[in-house]
Amino acid sequence: MKLALLGIAAASLVIAWVSPEHPKADFTLVVVGDFHGSLTPCGCTKPMSGGLARMATAVDQIRARNKVVVVANGAMTSGSNSRQTEMKAETLAEALRVLDAEAINLAATDKALGTGLEETFDRLSGERLIRDELRPELTLSNGWIAASWQQGKPVPHADILLVDGGLDSARTLAGTPKVIVYRSNARPPARPEMKNASLLLTPGESGKFLIQLDFRANQMVRYQVTELGPSFRDHRSITQILSRYLQRVGRENLLGKLPRQTSDQSFAGSRRCGSCHQEEFATWKTTRHSDALATLEETKHDRDPDCVGCHVVGLSQSTGFQSRQKTPELADVGCESCHGPGGKHADEPAQNKMAVVGEKSCAPCHVLDHSPGFNFEKYWEKVRHGESTLKTYLENLGKT
Ligand code: HEC
Ligand code: HEC
Ligand code: HEC
Ligand code: HEC
Structure with a gap:
C-alpha cells in the first residue's frame, strides 16, 4: 500500500491511499457529513472550501465513472433552536436527496430539535433517515446494511455504522461492521484507521470534505479525501435549492425578527x-x-x-x-x-x-x-x- 498525493489545485487537496494493484472497483462508497448547518462556504476569505453545490458536482463526477453509494452522517444542524435552523435542515434534506444519499443519520443534537423536524427531514430526503425504532436499518443499493449508533444505545449488526460520536467511540464499536463513520471537527486523516477488520473514518468538519472508498469483492482498494475547493463548480439543482432557501429567509424576514x-x-x-x-x-x-x-x-x-x-x-x-x-x-x-x-x-x-x-x-x-x-x-x-x-x-x- 502506498500514500499518493494526487494533486493540489487551488485548495482542493486530494489525498489518496491506493493499493498497488488498483483494480477497477465494484462500487464507490462516498461519505459526507457533519454539516453543522453549513450549506455554503461564506466566502469571507478566498479560497474557502465546502458547500453542498460543490459536493454534488464532486459526487456526479464520481458517478460518471463508477457505481456510487452515498451515506451522510450528522450533525446536520448547529443544534440551535431557531426558524433558520429548521429552514437549513429542510434545505440540507432536499440537497441530500439530489446527492441520492441512501442512508442518513441525525445526531442527538439534531433530534433534540423535535420530531417535527425529524419527520420533515425524512420526507424531504426521500425517507432515507435511519430512525431509531421506526426504521433502525436500511439496505443500500450495494446490498450492505446501514445502521446508526449513539451513546447508551445497543450496538446493531450492520455493514456500515454511522456513529454520533468521535474516534474513541468508533474504536469501541470496531469488529463486525466493515465501515464505521465517526464525527470529528478536523481535517479527515490521510488514511483510515483499521481496527478488528473495521475501517474507521470521518468526513471531517462542516461539509468541507468528501471521502471516497473504492471496494472490490468487499475489500477496500482505494481511499481518498477530497477537499471541496473552488475547482468544483456549483451544481445547478443545488444552486436552485439554495437560492430558494435564501428567498424564504428574506420572505419570512428572519433578519427583522432577530432579538x-x-x-x-x-x-x-x-x-x-x-x-x-x-x-x-x-x-x-x-x-x-x-x-x-x-x-x-x-x-x-x-x-x-x-x-x-x-x-x-x-x-x-x-x-x-x-x-x-x-x-x-x-x-x-x-x-x-x-x-x-x-x-x-x-x-x-x-x-x-x-x-x-x-x-x-x-x-x-x-x-x-x-x-x-x-x-x-x-x-x-x-x-x-x-x-x-x-x-x-x-x-x-x-x-x-
Ligand atoms: C463574524 C463576522 C462575519 C460574518 C458572520 C460574516 N462575515 Fe463575511 N466577512 C467578514 C470579515 C471580517 C471579512 C473580511 C475578511 C478578510 O479580508 O480578512 C468578510 C469578507 C466577506 C466577503 C469578501 C471576500 C473577498 O475577499 O472579497 C464576502 C463575499 C463575505 N464576507 C460574505 C459573507 C457571507 C455570505 C456571510 C454569511 C454566510 C458572511 N460573510 C458572514 C466577517 C463576517
Ligand atoms: C475598522 C474600525 C474603524 C472604523 C470603520 C472607523 N474607525 Fe476611527 N478609529 C478606529 C481605531 C482603532 C482608531 C485608533 C484608536 C483610537 O484613537 O480610538 C480610530 C481613530 C479615530 C479617530 C482619532 C481618535 C483620536 O483619539 O485621535 C477619529 C476622529 C476617528 N477614528 C473617526 C472615525 C470616523 C469619522 C470614521 C468613519 C468615517 C471612523 N473613524 C471609522 C477604528 C475605526
Ligand atoms: C462590524 C464588523 C467589522 C469590524 C468591527 C471590523 N471589520 Fe474589518 N472588515 C469587515 C468586513 C465585513 C470586511 C469585508 C468587507 C467586504 O469586502 O465587503 C472587512 C474588511 C477589512 C479589511 C480589508 C481586508 C483586505 O484584505 O483588503 C481590513 C484591512 C479590515 N477589515 C481591517 C479592520 C480593522 C483593523 C478593524 C478594527 C480596527 C476592523 N477591520 C473592524 C468587518 C469588520
Ligand atoms: C459636529 C461635528 C462632529 C461630528 C458630527 C462628529 N464628531 Fe467626532 N469629534 C468632533 C470634535 C470637535 C472632536 C474633538 C473633541 C474634543 O477633543 O473635544 C471629535 C472627536 C472625535 C474622536 C476622538 C475622541 C474624542 O472624543 O475626543 C472620535 C473617535 C470621533 N470624534 C469620532 C466620531 C464619530 C464616530 C462620529 C459619528 C458618529 C463623529 N465623531 C461625529 C466633532 C464631530
Whole structure:
C-alpha cells in the first residue's frame, strides 16, 4: 500500500491511499457529513472550501465513472433552536436527496430539535433517515446494511455504522461492521484507521470534505479525501435549492425578527460623522468596509442573519441597522461599527466624547472563521485614520 498525493489545485487537496494493484472497483462508497448547518462556504476569505453545490458536482463526477453509494452522517444542524435552523435542515434534506444519499443519520443534537423536524427531514430526503425504532436499518443499493449508533444505545449488526460520536467511540464499536463513520471537527486523516477488520473514518468538519472508498469483492482498494475547493463548480439543482432557501429567509424576514438589545444610544451614521471628520470619512470611503453590505447583496445574503451582523452597523441593538431602505446610513461597516454609537457625540462633540477604541474593536468581526489571516498591524495599515481630527474641525469652524 502506498500514500499518493494526487494533486493540489487551488485548495482542493486530494489525498489518496491506493493499493498497488488498483483494480477497477465494484462500487464507490462516498461519505459526507457533519454539516453543522453549513450549506455554503461564506466566502469571507478566498479560497474557502465546502458547500453542498460543490459536493454534488464532486459526487456526479464520481458517478460518471463508477457505481456510487452515498451515506451522510450528522450533525446536520448547529443544534440551535431557531426558524433558520429548521429552514437549513429542510434545505440540507432536499440537497441530500439530489446527492441520492441512501442512508442518513441525525445526531442527538439534531433530534433534540423535535420530531417535527425529524419527520420533515425524512420526507424531504426521500425517507432515507435511519430512525431509531421506526426504521433502525436500511439496505443500500450495494446490498450492505446501514445502521446508526449513539451513546447508551445497543450496538446493531450492520455493514456500515454511522456513529454520533468521535474516534474513541468508533474504536469501541470496531469488529463486525466493515465501515464505521465517526464525527470529528478536523481535517479527515490521510488514511483510515483499521481496527478488528473495521475501517474507521470521518468526513471531517462542516461539509468541507468528501471521502471516497473504492471496494472490490468487499475489500477496500482505494481511499481518498477530497477537499471541496473552488475547482468544483456549483451544481445547478443545488444552486436552485439554495437560492430558494435564501428567498424564504428574506420572505419570512428572519433578519427583522432577530432579538435585539434595547438601547437608548443612537447611531449617527457614517455620513454624518464625515460632516466634521472629513479626512477620516475620505479614508473610510476607500476601504472595503464602506462597501460591505453590497458584498452580501451580490450573492443575495443581505437578508441572511448568518451574515449581516458583521457587514453593517449595530445589528444587535434596537437603534442599529434594519435594512438598506429604513436605515441606509447604517449599511456597511461604518465608523460606529468600531467606535460604537455616536449620536450624542455628533450632536454635541465637546460634551460627549467618544471612547478611545483600539485593536479590540476589530475582534467581534475579524474572527478566525471569517478572517483567518487577520493581524492588527497589517490590517490597520489599510484602514488607518484619525490623526488629524481636531485640526480639521477647527479649520472648518474658522471657514464658516
Ligand atoms: C463574524 C463576522 C462575519 C460574518 C458572520 C460574516 N462575515 Fe463575511 N466577512 C467578514 C470579515 C471580517 C471579512 C473580511 C475578511 C478578510 O479580508 O480578512 C468578510 C469578507 C466577506 C466577503 C469578501 C471576500 C473577498 O475577499 O472579497 C464576502 C463575499 C463575505 N464576507 C460574505 C459573507 C457571507 C455570505 C456571510 C454569511 C454566510 C458572511 N460573510 C458572514 C466577517 C463576517
Ligand atoms: C459636529 C461635528 C462632529 C461630528 C458630527 C462628529 N464628531 Fe467626532 N469629534 C468632533 C470634535 C470637535 C472632536 C474633538 C473633541 C474634543 O477633543 O473635544 C471629535 C472627536 C472625535 C474622536 C476622538 C475622541 C474624542 O472624543 O475626543 C472620535 C473617535 C470621533 N470624534 C469620532 C466620531 C464619530 C464616530 C462620529 C459619528 C458618529 C463623529 N465623531 C461625529 C466633532 C464631530
Ligand atoms: C462590524 C464588523 C467589522 C469590524 C468591527 C471590523 N471589520 Fe474589518 N472588515 C469587515 C468586513 C465585513 C470586511 C469585508 C468587507 C467586504 O469586502 O465587503 C472587512 C474588511 C477589512 C479589511 C480589508 C481586508 C483586505 O484584505 O483588503 C481590513 C484591512 C479590515 N477589515 C481591517 C479592520 C480593522 C483593523 C478593524 C478594527 C480596527 C476592523 N477591520 C473592524 C468587518 C469588520
Ligand atoms: C475598522 C474600525 C474603524 C472604523 C470603520 C472607523 N474607525 Fe476611527 N478609529 C478606529 C481605531 C482603532 C482608531 C485608533 C484608536 C483610537 O484613537 O480610538 C480610530 C481613530 C479615530 C479617530 C482619532 C481618535 C483620536 O483619539 O485621535 C477619529 C476622529 C476617528 N477614528 C473617526 C472615525 C470616523 C469619522 C470614521 C468613519 C468615517 C471612523 N473613524 C471609522 C477604528 C475605526
